[in-house]
Amino acid sequence: MIENRNVQKDLEQLDAILKEQGISRRDAMKMMGLGGAAFMVGSTEAQAATVAKASSAKGKILIIGGGLAGMSTAARLTNTLSNPDITVIEPETLSCSYQPGQTLVGAGLWKKGDIAYKRDDFVPSGVKIVKEKAVEFDPENNTVTTDKGTKISYDYLVVAAGLKLNYAAIKGLEEAGEAYSSGDNKKLVDVLNSVGASSIYTADSAEATWANMEKFIASAKSGKKVKGLFTHPNTPIKCGGAPKKIMYLANSRLEEAGARNNADLHFYPNGGGMFGVKEYHNAIVDQFKARNFKWSYKHNLIAIDGENKTATFNHHWTEKGAWDEDLEEYGVELKSEEITVPYDFIHITPPMKAPDEIGNSKIGSSKGWIPVKKETLQHVKFKNVFALGDIAAVPMGKTGGSARKQYKVVVDNLISMMESGKIPKTNKEYAGYTVCPLITSIGTVMLAEFNWTKKPTPMVPLDPTQERYIWWLLKFYLLKPMTIHGMLAGKA
């Protein structure tokens, strides 16, 4: 049973907004023909959105990680199997926290308590929870061992262990070590505060980001000319839009305070563009220009000097090289230099990696991410192993929106494996769907949806490159209840 006053509060606020438009939520749902939308109107008799086929297949399923991806998988398997035997290993008590809300916490629009969700409130009935950390993987013998020495055997393994934020890879932040988004990150906050840096990638440091941003804005308001930097690292990251979202929100907050003219806002991404999809890249460049943002491509943050308040970047580029007779073209040479920039406010998006104990194990890979066939999410070597969410080696896959598509594919394929030992071609494949609700100001969002075709794939027939208030309502009020009531229940 899920009861959470935060979700209730969101729905009440959405009601108030709809009321201003002259419609109640109930009426809105009726107008939309959503009789079955029980979960959205607060009923406990939520109907399964996509009714998974019941299966009597048997097997011992072990899930590593009880975050959004792992717990949703556990819930859907429980809904589907008539005799489920499911164990989830998850040491973090706040593992079900709503990470997409960290951006809003960082801009002072939500409180940390608004996104804290407890693991133990989301363990599906009948699922065993092991509150330990999985540290050893023996896929040849189908066993996993925890930090407390508990050895667990399985028939099928689902790896949904998330990723680690590698702050330690940045010189000057070594003491911060590696962190997960949820849970206690006081030490990280202390290290970041000691150098005057911010990062919304953990709940704790998102809260600290708002305190730093308030100081930054006050300084600009006092008449001082200030400089804010925003970074994007050279690894795949969760929520690829967040490094920009926090910049857009800082801009909004500065405008509110009437202090925007005193602040210089500069984006430093490692890559050579704003977004992997051309249409969204172009839209973002226009949005940046309209807001008088500055940006420098191909800059990767490598060091922070807290004493002098400077950030050092590796600036890299290619230059025309020698004629290459094999290529039948001129090749390119890599060039790089170090650039040091002063800051008054810096938002750091840390490099990210798979946890070492998994990435370096037999189920990992040279880059750590779990290698899976991206369409089926089945491990490339071990057919009884699946991976999804942040830890899976899936292009563009590290968002809640991706996980929302992936967990259904994993459940279908896992059950097929249990039933017949193979995945039929008729099973639905994951096509790389991702959604990035790119907050462009307080009150507007560009809903960037796309898949591996690298073309916009909007779910409604509205120009997807436009910033809209309606998508702000979706981001601010609807996505969290949809996640909490729908996805974590294994239904939507």
Add this chain to the structure above:
Amino acid sequence: MINKTITSIALSAVAIFALTGCGEKNAKVEAKTYKYTTVQVYEKSCIKCHGKYGEGNPDKKTPALNDRTAGEMAQDLYDVKNGGTGIGGGGTDHEIMEHNMQKLVDQGYDYDINSMAEFLSYLIKNK
């Protein structure tokens, strides 16, 4: 400020999508036709620098490809062809090959990523 109709249309679509998951109609990556088969692409082009069995060429500083699984290979090929595997401004791990790949695609040496990864894996195993 906002148009009521648009609000309800969009909210409706969002909710229907969320509830039924019908927004994605078994979306497959569009079928694409290529000038050469995967094997032809390898034998006409890749082989020159990456070798007969993906062993690489130290003289040209071209990396070996025989040190990774088909799954890892597919990831790397995706990165090379798309300038990265992330969403935002992360960039690629293969800056030189990103440039070269673009030139090769322009010359007609385009290919399906999964097919090439599997072919390479076959080559390495059957050396």
